[in-house]
Every structure is written in structure tokens, then in C-alpha cells.
Amino acid sequence: MMGGDTIAALATAGGTGAVALIRVSGPDAAAVVSAACGSSPEWPDRKAVLRTIRDAEGGVIDQVLVTFFHGPRSYTGEPVAEVATHGGRFVTSQVLRRLLDCGARSAGPGEFTERAFFNGKLDLTQAEAVMDLISAQSHLALRAAHEQLEGRLGQRTEGLREELIGVVAQLEAWIDFPEEDIDPATGEALLARMASVTEGIRSLLSTADQGRVLREGLRTVICGLPNAGKSSLLNALLGEDRAIVSDAAGTTRDTIEEMLVVEGIPLRVVDTAGLRVAEGEIEEEGIRRTRKEAGRADLLIVVADASLSPDDALPGDLPDAPRTIRVLNKVDLGIHPQWNDVEDLQVSCVDGAGLGELRGRIRELAEFGEADWGEHSVAINARHRDRLKRAEEALDRAADSLRAQADPEIVALDLRESLDLLGEIAGRVDTEEILGSIFSQFCIGK
Numbered sequence: 338m339m340g341g342d343t344i345a346a347l348a349t350a351g352g353t354g355a356v357a358l359i360r361v362s363g364p365d366a367a368a369v370v371s372a373a374c375g376s377s378p379e380w381p382d383r384k385a386v387l388r389t390i391r392d393a394e395g396g397v398i399d400q401v402l403v404t405f406f407h408g409p410r411s412y413t414g415e416p417v418a419e420v421a422t423h424g425g426r427f428v429t430s431q432v433l434r435r436l437l438d439c440g441a442r443s444a445g446p447g448e449f450t451e452r453a454f455f456n457g458k459l460d461l462t463q464a465e466a467v468m469d470l471i472s473a474q475s476h477l478a479l480r481a482a483h484e485q486l487e488g489r490l491g492q493r494t495e496g497l498r499e500e501l502i503g504v505v506a507q508l509e510a511w512i513d514f515p516e517e518d519i520d521p522a523t524g525e526a527l528l529a530r531m532a533s534v535t536e537g538i539r540s541l542l543s544t545a546d547q548g549r550v551l552r553e554g555l556r557t558v559i560c561g562l563p564n565a566g567k568s569s570l571l572n573a574l575l576g577e578d579r580a581i582v583s584d585a586a587g588t589t590r591d592t593i594e595e596m597l598v599v600e601g602i603p604l605r606v607v608d609t610a611g612l613r614v615a616e617g618e619i620e621e622e623g624i625r626r627t628r629k630e631a632g633r634a635d636l637l638i639v640v641a642d643a644s645l646s647p648d649d650a651l652p653g654d655l656p657d658a659p660r661t662i663r664v665l666n667k668v669d670l671g672i673h674p675q676w677n678d679v680e681d682l683q684v685s686c687v688d689g690a691g692l693g694e695l696r697g698r699i700r701e702l703a704e705f706g707e708a709d710w711g712e713h714s715v716a717i718n719a720r721h722r723d724r725l726k727r728a729e730e731a732l733d734r735a736a737d738s739l740r741a742q743a744d745p746e747i748v749a750l751d752l753r754e755s756l757d758l759l760g761e762i763a764g765r766v767d768t769e770e771i772l773g774s775i776f777s778q779f780c781i782g783k
């Protein structure tokens with residue numbers, strides 16, 4: 338299935354380090370590395386050996402450790418050579434160039450993992466998990482990526498697909514013998530089996546929000562009147578002085594975005610410009626952006642200055658969000674007597690009071706639907722969600738047609754569409770376009 342050529346790329350991050358790893362994969366891996374080392378093409382399997390990479394004139398480029406994996410027992414399923422070089426930028430680029438001169442070609446983004454997919458080492462959900470794993474920023478995200486890397490999601494969608502194949506097979510028996518009608522009892526049994534697949538799809542779909550949060554962070558927007566202490570709160574949650582804080586109202590003009598982890602939940606926190614009638618064009622634009630961010634928030638943290646009266650401390654028209662936490666800040670200065678909502682959290686960014694409670698409240702509000710953050714969680718991504726939704730819709734149409742005693746052909750048509758969509762999740766149906774869009778998001782060398 339593969340082009341049959343041999344690819345090479347730096348597998349470690351570009352930059353200076355102690356050691357860097359270059360991977361070579363393809364039928365000519367042994368020949369390429371042997372030529373670069375000026376050695377015989379015999380390599381022990383999975384055993385590091387010390388060699389010297391030389392240029393065409395025999396000059397030394399670097400002393401390296403080569404580990405050879407004879408296919409199919411390798412990451413890609415092909416012969417793979419791993420060349421561990423000294424970790425300088427220049428020396429690694431020279432080693433890579435020499436390997437390319439000896440017959441390898443530069444790998445494209447995700448091409449190693451793509452080859453692993455084509456050689457049956459991974460399904461598509463597992464390939465995606467490799468990328469999730471690399472970009473994970475929290476324990477929960479890492480655990481979800483590992484679950485997916487183990488193949489749990491692929492197993493579930495393939496299980497649903499098998500159930501549906503059974504239904505289609507039964508239906509096709511009727512199509513082949515059109516003189517017989519689908520008798521009501523069998524019709525009911527088919528509908529029940531379809532309903533069970535729908536339920537499985539819905540259960541996976543219910544993890545979509547959680548998957549998004551794990552991959553992108555809970556979109557959290559800090560808003561409130563100028564000077565309430567929004568930037569101070571961001572800094573306090575981050576534990577560093579990221580945003581500029583000053584007693585001048587209108588300090589934050591533009592939105593500032595930071596990733597942080599609260600009680601294991603990754604948050605993408607946005608600090609915004611204070612909401613008030615703007616005094617200039619820049620501030621006006623800042624406030625427009627605040628409203629835009631707030632409109633897309635999963636969680637809104639409204640910060641109010643506790644020392645002021647509620648009328649003076651809260652913006653007139655607060656943006657709407659699915660979850661809101663109201664924080665009374667500056668409680669070290671005393672609390673104005675008109676604050677009496679027990680739901681309000683009292684904090685001080687100056688002495689840190691109440692911040693632990695705020696973290697706890699964020700954690701509570703980060704729960705989504707049925708999905709919890711417990712063990713064995715699969716958490717689907719946007720691509721899975723799209724296919725599952727469409728598979729569910731096709732299945733609904735099939736059930737409707739069956740109930741309306743439509744031609745079994747029509748029922749089967751929708752069922753097959755649903756099957757294909759489920760198959761696309763693990764990559765069981767041939768879809769080059771999907772592959773392109775997934776692997777192009779990888780980094781080169783992965």
C-alpha cells in the first residue's frame with residue numbers, strides 16, 4: 338500500500354539537547370544507514386550499536402548510536418533505523434542531510450504514524466491518540482489519550498459497526514427474497530437492535546464536551562468592571578505575573594489567553610478588558626472582544642470589587658454563559674454590606690484567601706452530562722463527533738423507514754451509510770481525504 342520509499346526525519350524537537358533522534362523507515366533503511374556509516378548492511382535487531390556517520394569524502398560527521406528494528410516488529414511495521422546523534426542543531430542537520438543523500442527522502446508531517454496505520458499497527462483513533470498524547474497538558478488529558486491509544490474507542494465503534502452489520506445482513510436476506518414481507522415480530526427485533534446501536538452512539542457522543550475540554554481546555558473567561566482585579570485573579574490562578582496589574586482602570590486593553598490546570602482540568606483562561614462605556618477606540622475594540630470571548634465561554638468568572646456596592650461593582654449587562662461563578666475580590670479591604678448572595682465566592686488576590694475554594698468550584702462546574710472524569714473514559718474528538726452524529730441520523734432515518742414499512746432497500750441504504758460513517762472513525766473504510774487531514778496536523782518526525 339505504501340509508496341515503497343524510505344523516509345527520514347528528526348524525531349526529537351529541533352534545538353540543542355544532549356542527544357537527538359533521527360528515524361529512518363522503509364525498505365532501504367538498512368542500506369541508507371549502512372551507506373552513511375560506511376559499514377556492512379548487517380544490523381542486529383533492536384540492539385544499540387556505536388557507529389560513525391561520515392560524509393562522502395569519509396570525513397566524520399558524528400559518532401552515533403544506531404538501533405535497528407527489522408520489520409514488521411517496529412513502530413511503522415517497516416524496517417526502521419533509529420540514529421541517536423549528539424543533540425546540536427548543526428550536527429543533527431548534517432547527519433540528516435547525509436542520510437537523505439544516501440537515499441532517504443524527508444518525511445512529511447505524521448508520515449511515520451501514517452505508515453504504522455497502513456501497516457495495521459494502529460487504527461485511526463490510535464493514530465489520533467498519539468497526537469493527543471504529545472499535546473496533553475494535564476493528567477486527565479494524558480490518561481484519556483492513553484485509553485484511546487490502547488484502542489478502546491476503536492473497539493467500541495467497531496463493536497457498534499458489527500452489531501449494525503448483523504442488522505444489514507438480515508435485511509439483505511429479505512431484499513434477496515422480495516416475495517416475503519418483513520413480518521412484524523422480526524421488524525420489531527430489528528428495530529430493537531438498531532436502538533441498541535443508537536444508544537451506544539449516544540453514549541459516545543455524550544463524551545464530546547469532555548473530549549473538547551481535555552484537548553483544548555475549558556474556555557474560561559474572566560470578566561467584570563475595570564479595576565475589579567481580573568488580571569490579578571488570572572495571575573493568582575497561574576501563580577505568576579502574566580498580566581499587567583495596575584490601579585488605573587482600563588489597564589487590560591486586549592484579551593490575554595493562558596492555559597492552566599485546575600484540579601486536573603485543563604482551562605484556557607482569557608483575561609479581558611473591563612466592561613464599561615469605552616473612552617476611546619482601542620478600549621472600545623477591547624470591550625467588543627471581551628463580549629465576543631464571553632459569548633463562547635464554557636465558564637464565565639465575573640469579578641466584582643467587594644468593597645464597592647453591588648450596583649457600583651457589577652456591569653449592567655452581563656454576558657450569558659452556560660456556567661457562571663461570581664467572585665467578590667478584594668475582601669481584604671472589607672465587604673460592602675449590600676453583598677448578601679451566599680453563592681458569591683469571597684477571595685483576595687492580595688493574600689490568597691478563597692482561591693482554593695474557587696478552584697474547587699471550577700472543578701465542580703467542569704462536569705459535563707453523563708461523562709465523568711473517572712477511569713476508563715473515552716473522550717471523543719470533533720471528527721469522531723461529526724461521524725457519530727451523522728451515523729445516528731442515518732440510523733434514525735432507517736428506523737423511521739422500517740416503521741413506515743418502506744422498501745427494505747431504502748432502509749438498507751441508510752444503514753449502510755451509518756455503517757460507513759462508523760467505519761470512518763477507526764479508518765476501516767477507505768477515505769484518503771480523512772487521512773490527509775489527520776496526518777497533516779502531526780509534526781514532522783511523528
Ligand SMILES: Nc1nc2c(c(=O)[nH]1)N(C=O)[C@@H](CNc1ccc(C(=O)N[C@@H](CCC(=O)O)C(=O)O)cc1)CN2
Pocket residue numbers: 406409410411412419458
Ligand atoms: N526510541 C523510540 N522511543 C519511542 C518511540 C519510538 O518510535 N522510538 N515511540 C514512538 O511513538 C514511542 C513508543 N512507541 C512504540 C510503539 C511500538 C513500537 C514497536 O516497535 N512495535 C513493534 C514491536 C512490539 C513489541 O516489541 O512488543 C510492533 O508493534 O510490532 C515502538 C515504539 C515512544 N518512545
Ligand SMILES: Nc1nc2c(ncn2[C@@H]2O[C@H](COP(=O)(O)OP(=O)(O)OP(=O)(O)O)[C@@H](O)[C@H]2O)c(=O)[nH]1
Pocket residue numbers: 562563564565566567568569570581582583584585586587588589590609610611612666667668669670684685686687688
Ligand atoms: N486590596 C486588594 N487589591 C487588589 C486585589 N486584587 C487586585 N487588587 C488591586 O486592584 C487594582 C486593579 O487590579 P487589576 O488586576 O489590574 O484589575 P483589572 O480588573 O484587571 O483591571 P482592568 O484591566 O483595568 O480592567 C490593582 O491595583 C491591584 O493591585 C485584592 O484582592 N485586594
Ligand SMILES: [Mg+2]
Pocket residue numbers: 567568569580581582588589608609
Ligand atoms: Mg486587567
